[in-house]
Amino acid sequence: MDFSHGDVDAFLPLPGSYEAFEAGYKLxxxxxxxxxxxxxxxxxxxxxxxxxxxxxPIDAEKExxxxxxxxxxxxxxxxxxxxxxxxxxxxxxxxxxxxxxxxFFDGQLCPVPMDYMKTENAAGLDLDRLEAVFKQGVxxxxxxxxxxxxxxxxxxxxxVKIAALAKEYGVTLxxxxxxxxxxxxxxxxxxxxxxxxxxENLVTIIGPSxxxxxSGYRLGVAFGSADIITRMEKLQAIVSLRCAGYCQAxxxxxxxxxxxFMEERIRAHQAIRDDLVEIFRQTKGVEVRPSDGGSYLxxxxxxxxxxxxxxxxxxxxxxxxxxxxxxxxxxxxxxxFRINFSQDHEAAxxxxxxxxxxxxxxxxxxx
Amino acid sequence: MDFSHGDVDAFLPLPGSYEAFEAGYKLxxxxxxxxxxxxxxxxxxxxxxxxxxxxxPIDAEKExxxxxxxxxxxxxxxxxxxxxxxxxxxxxxxxxxxxxxxxFFDGQLCPVPMDYMKTENAAGLDLDRLEAVFKQGVxxxxxxxxxxxxxxxxxxxxxVKIAALAKEYGVTLxxxxxxxxxxxxxxxxxxxxxxxxxxENLVTIIGPSxxxxxSGYRLGVAFGSADIITRMEKLQAIVSLRCAGYCQAxxxxxxxxxxxFMEERIRAHQAIRDDLVEIFRQTKGVEVRPSDGGSYLxxxxxxxxxxxxxxxxxxxxxxxxxxxxxxxxxxxxxxxFRINFSQDHEAAxxxxxxxxxxxxxxxxxxx
Numbered sequence: 001m002d003f004s005h006g007d008v009d010a011f012l013p014l015p016g017s018y019e020a021f022e023a024g025y026k027l028x029x030x031x032x033x034x035x036x037x038x039x040x041x042x043x044x045x046x047x048x049x050x051x052x053x054x055x056x057p058i059d060a061e062k063e064x065x066x067x068x069x070x071x072x073x074x075x076x077x078x079x080x081x082x083x084x085x086x087x088x089x090x091x092x093x094x095x096x097x098x099x100x101x102x103x104f105f106d107g108q109l110c111p112v113p114m115d116y117m118k119t120e121n122a123a124g125l126d127l128d129r130l131e132a133v134f135k136q137g138v139x140x141x142x143x144x145x146x147x148x149x150x151x152x153x154x155x156x157x158x159x160v161k162i163a164a165l166a167k168e169y170g171v172t173l174x175x176x177x178x179x180x181x182x183x184x185x186x187x188x189x190x191x192x193x194x195x196x197x198x199x200e201n202l203v204t205i206i207g208p209s210x211x212x213x214x215s216g217y218r219l220g221v222a223f224g225s226a227d228i229i230t231r232m233e234k235l236q237a238i239v240s241l242r243c244a245g246y247c248q249a250x251x252x253x254x255x256x257x258x259x260x261f262m263e264e265r266i267r268a269h270q271a272i273r274d275d276l277v278e279i280f281r282q283t284k285g286v287e288v289r290p291s292d293g294g295s296y297l298x299x300x301x302x303x304x305x306x307x308x309x310x311x312x313x314x315x316x317x318x319x320x321x322x323x324x325x326x327x328x329x330x331x332x333x334x335x336x337f338r339i340n341f342s343q344d345h346e347a348a349x350x351x352x353x354x355x356x357x358x359x360x361x362x363x364x365x366x367x
Numbered sequence: 368m369d370f371s372h373g374d375v376d377a378f379l380p381l382p383g384s385y386e387a388f389e390a391g392y393k394l395x396x397x398x399x400x401x402x403x404x405x406x407x408x409x410x411x412x413x414x415x416x417x418x419x420x421x422x423x424p425i426d427a428e429k430e431x432x433x434x435x436x437x438x439x440x441x442x443x444x445x446x447x448x449x450x451x452x453x454x455x456x457x458x459x460x461x462x463x464x465x466x467x468x469x470x471f472f473d474g475q476l477c478p479v480p481m482d483y484m485k486t487e488n489a490a491g492l493d494l495d496r497l498e499a500v501f502k503q504g505v506x507x508x509x510x511x512x513x514x515x516x517x518x519x520x521x522x523x524x525x526x527v528k529i530a531a532l533a534k535e536y537g538v539t540l541x542x543x544x545x546x547x548x549x550x551x552x553x554x555x556x557x558x559x560x561x562x563x564x565x566x567e568n569l570v571t572i573i574g575p576s577x578x579x580x581x582s583g584y585r586l587g588v589a590f591g592s593a594d595i596i597t598r599m600e601k602l603q604a605i606v607s608l609r610c611a612g613y614c615q616a617x618x619x620x621x622x623x624x625x626x627x628f629m630e631e632r633i634r635a636h637q638a639i640r641d642d643l644v645e646i647f648r649q650t651k652g653v654e655v656r657p658s659d660g661g662s663y664l665x666x667x668x669x670x671x672x673x674x675x676x677x678x679x680x681x682x683x684x685x686x687x688x689x690x691x692x693x694x695x696x697x698x699x700x701x702x703x704f705r706i707n708f709s710q711d712h713e714a715a716x717x718x719x720x721x722x723x724x725x726x727x728x729x730x731x732x733x734x
Contacts, residue, residue, distance in 0.1 A: 009396040018392060025385060025583065029376040032583030068435050068585070068607040075606045097605050104605060216392065216399030218435070218611035238464050238471060239442045240435040244585035244611055 001351035002322045006295055006342030008213040011265065016253040017214055024249020032245040037233040038066030042251050049255040050223060054177075054204065055194030062226035065233055066243040066251065070178050070207035070220035073232075075101065076239065077174050077203050077222055080231035081140050082107040089133050089141040091125060093298065093329035093336075095148040095176065102142075110138050111330070114147065117289050117300070122155035123147055130162065134169040141166060144176035145192075146183070149298040149329050149338035151273075151291020153183060159190040163198045172201035172228075179294030181262065182211040184270045187292050193224065201225045208254045210295065210342070211265060217247040219254075269295055272341045275349050283356050285363070295342035298326070301335045303364040308334050311362060319354035368718035369689045373662055373709030375580040378632065383620040384581055391616020399612040404600040405433030409618050416622040417590060421544075421571065422561030429593035432600055433610040433618065437545050437574035437587035440599075442468065443606065444541050444570050444589055447598035448507050449474040456500050456508040458492060460665065460696035460703075462515040462543065469509075477505050478697070481514065484656055484667070489522035490514055497529065501536040508533060511543035512559075513550070516665040516696050516705035518640075518658020520550060526557040530565045539568035539595075546661030548629065549578040551637045554659050560591065568592045575621045577662065577709070578632060584614040586621075636662055639708045642716050650723050652730070662709035665693070668702045670731040675701050678729060686721035 024031045031039065040060070047060035058064055067073040074097060082088055082105035089110045090098045102109050110133040115124040123145070130141070141162070145154045154162070166173045175192050183189045193204050203224035209215035220243070222232060236242065273291055280288045285302025304311055312325050326336025341348050391398045398406065407427070414427035425431055434440040441464060449455055449472035456477045457465045469476050477500040482491035490512070497508070508529070512521045521529070533540045542559050550556045560571050570591035576582035587610070589599060603609065640658055647655045652669025671678055679692050693703025708715050 005400055007396055008399050021388075021392075025388075029374055032375050033372055068611070071605070072607040100605050104602075213399075216612040218607060218609070218614075235471075238438070238467050240439040240585060240607060242585070244435070244614055245583040247585075247611055247614070 001320065001343065001347060003339035003341070003343070003351070004322050004324050006210060006213065006340050007344060008215065010344040011213050011268070011342055013213045013216070014208065014253050015258055015261065017250050020250045020253040021217070021246060024246045027249070031249055034242055034245050034248060036236045036242050037064070037229070038243060039245070039248055042066065042248050046221060046251055047223070050206070050221065053255065054191040056191070058223050059226065063229055064221060064223040065229050065236070066248055067220040067222060067236070068240055068243050069209055069215070069218040070176070070205055071097065072218070072240070072243070073205040073207065073220040073222040074176065076232040076235050077205065077228065078102070078105055078142070079235045080228050081172055081174065086140065087133070087136065087138045089130065089138045091143045091147065093147070093149055093326070093333055095144050096328040098142050110136070114152070116147065116150045116152045117287060119152070122158055123152040125154065125158055125162070127158070127161055127165070131165055134165055134171050138171055140172045140174060142174040142176070144178065146179045146291065146293035148179070148294065149296045149324070150289055151294045151296045151298070152289065153187055153189060153292035156188060156190045159192050160195055160197070163192050163195045166199035167197050171199060173199055173203070175202070175204045177204055177206045179210055180206065182266055182269060182295065183293040184266065184273065184291065189293070201228060203228050211262070212254060214250060217244070217250050219243060219247060219250060268345070269342060272343070272345050272348055273297065275345070276341055276352055279349065279352050279356070295340050296338055297341060298329070298336055298338050301337070301359065304359070304362045305364050306362050308337070312337065314362070315355050315358050319351070319358045321351045321355045323355070368687065368710065368714060370706035370708070370710070370718070371689050371691050373577060373580065373707050374711060375582065377711040378580050378635070378709055380580045380583070381575065381620050382625055382628065384617050387617045387620040388584070388613060391613045394616070398616055401609055401612050401615060403603045403609050404431070404596070405610060406612070406615055409433065409615050413588060413618055414590070417573070417588065420622065421558040423558070425590050426593065430596055431588060431590040432596050432603070433615055434587040434589060434603070435607055435610050436576055436582070436585040437543070437572055438464065439585070439607070439610070440572040440574065440587040440589040441543065443599040443602050444572065444595065445469070445472055446602045447595050448539055448541065453507065454500070454503065454505045456497065456505045458510045458514065460514070460516055460693070460700055462511050463695040465509050477503070481519070483514065483517045483519045484654060486519070489525055490519040492521065492525055492529070494525070494528055494532070498532055501532055501538050505536070505538055507539045507541060509541040509543070511545065513546045513658065513660035515546070515661065516663045516691070517656055518661045518663050518665070519656065520554055520556060520659035523555060523557045526559050527562055527564070530559050530562045533566035534564050538566060540566055540570070542569070542571045544571055544573045546577055547573065549633055549636060549662065550660040551633065551640065551658065556660065568595060570595050578629070579621060581617060584611070584617050586610060586614060586617060635712070636709060639710070639712050639715055640664065642712070643708055643719055646716065646719050646723070662707050663705055664708060665696070665703055665705050668704070668726065671726070671729045672731050673729050675704070679704065681729070682722050682725050686718070686725045688718045688722045690722070
């Protein structure tokens with residue numbers, strides 16, 4: 001069981017996605033060679049869909065770019081926004097590439113803690129700390145919502161406050177909404193870009209690689225401030241030219257799923273989450289916050305006799321289970337691991353049980 | 368007529384390529400999620416094919432990475448090899464992204480001229496100048512062979528000398544062989560990596576986007592020194608994760624074309640080249656070196672009454688012909704443009720005639 005990413009054989013690619021690829025291929029050169037920011041008709045269609053989804057308009061000519069996966073969108077945005085020495089605020093814990101990208105572009109990391117475990121109905125971001133680093137000259141704040149790895153969804157109040165602070169201090173916001181279509185328990189999700197008070201420079205990224213299981217095509221989208229999108233396109237021209245032309249056609253199957261499809265997909269993931277959370281919670285010393293959205297659980301272990309890195313290797317060898325160590329999401333998470341539970345339901349339950357059985361052998365005796 | 372890139376409707380994608388994609392898609396998760404450097408069995412197959420093609424072995428585990436297009440390979444290699452202030456030698460003229468990538472990674476450009484117009488049976492690289500910049504502390508030399516935009520192929524002597532100099536001065540070589548399968552007139556092509564004396568650090572890049580018309584999938588390959596490939600993979604992890612998984616399967620159709628297919632494709636391109644060169648040469652004041660390989664011609668114009676940038680715009684408007692201005696390939700090429708003649712043969716001839724007719728209106732009178 002590989003919990004490091006979702007299983008597209010358990011949750012199949014969106015209905016109609018392969019057919020959309022085939023139709024794109026048959027269009028020939030028009031589809032193979034597009035503008036670096038993506039084919040105009042596809043950008044138009046997506047701009048309309050994403051405007052409806054997020055609640056604020058998008059100019060298809062100027063404010064959207066198609067990228068090789070959401071990772072591609074993140075890289076281009078960071079390349080366009082981070083210069084040497086720039087102070088960049090990130091959340092701890094958050095997606096591991098955020099930290100690596102700041103380092104790659106020689107920015108200066110300003111971590112802001114999120115007390116996700118002790119918070120309900122909010123992510124638990126330390127907003128005082130956020131304002132403090134904004135005051136200290138942060139130029140960019142990057143965060144994922146739902147949060148990766150915890151699945152915490154930011155509350156309306158948190159989002160409004162982040163937006164207002166960014167506006168006040170002239171900070172650019174980069175909001176990773178990759179999992180925003182997979183929200184559990186009928187919870188409210190707030191798109192920052194649709195709020196009244198937002199900063200001048202704002203980019204949102206999203207893609208169909210997760211809930212929609214289209215990762216094999218490498219599809220992502222960034223939309224927001226026109227001049228940032230333009231800089232991203234210039235960078236795209238030297239990074240990989242464009243999101244693969246034929247693959248761009250697959251975007252047509254997105255946001256027009258068969259009726260009930262997304263609801264069923266969310267229900268199935270929520271059911272897996274519930275079972276796994278239950279198992280973890282029954283285990284002494286293990287703590288987990290049920291994810292509000294997305295397919296991740298960030299699990300806190302009791303004290304073990306071996307360090308986290310060794311434990312992850314042991315679990316892979318003895319239980320045939322791959323998890324992602326917590327330290328990928330912030331150096332302090334030495335007693336956590338992340339799992340992506342977008343897997344076959346029964347197999348996921350069995351794998352977690354195997355993992356916990358192995359864990360018991362390494363549990364530190366209380367003294 | 369858009370001469371800025373090839374026409375995949377005139378020269379169709381490789382036979383079997385779409386079927387390879389479909390088979391990859393049907394493999395499901397195994398094909399969607401691969402190692403960042405590419406799926407192991409595909410790397411193995413490609414390593415064997417490319418070793419046979421280039422004449423030297425490739426370790427499929429350590430020495431090869433699949434990338435989103437050759438552009439992706441180039442970006443990752445430059446990101447792995449160029450640090451701030453590093454001196455990087457490039458050729459003038461050469462592919463425009465080479466220059467941009469050096470600038471993006473804050474390297475220092477050391478241009479080396481190529482006297483392609485006055486040279487036959489060689490590219491005409493100024494080897495004395497190359498040695499001089501190597502002596503001045505160049506750490507990386509990047510060049511395309513066949514050269515983009517001129518189609519000049521480096522002679523055996525040139526390649527052997529470049530390799531020897533790089534070895535002597537400890538310079539890393541990055542050789543872009545994108546068009547190396549499309550060589551005209553039965554000319555000899557020398558793969559640098561197969562020579563006896565080569566530098567310790569050497570990466571070769573290639574892909575099926577051009578001659579094979581597979582650009583719509585974004586497929587590229589880099590192979591060479593294991594530690595550079597490892598650094599490229601680490602960068603890939605934050606740039607776009609991987610060459611799209613399903614697209615990777617298309618590599619299987621490469622280097623196993625139906626018998627006679629490549630020969631016919633080369634013959635057809637050579638025939639277009641011949642016709643266009645003939646037309647250009649019949650035009651007073653226009654100079655062109657017939658390409659030894661690849662689908663480009665780099666055309667030198669007589670003196671015009673308008674600057675190059677204006678001329679390119681005028682030609683697009685009045686003749687409906689798009690060409691790439693020479694200044695993209697080096698600041699001194701203010702009287703040149705590049706065309707990609709991988710087009711419908713008759714349409715290309717007609718477009719060049721239209722372009723030249725427009726040119727006549729702007730020719731500067733001799734005085």
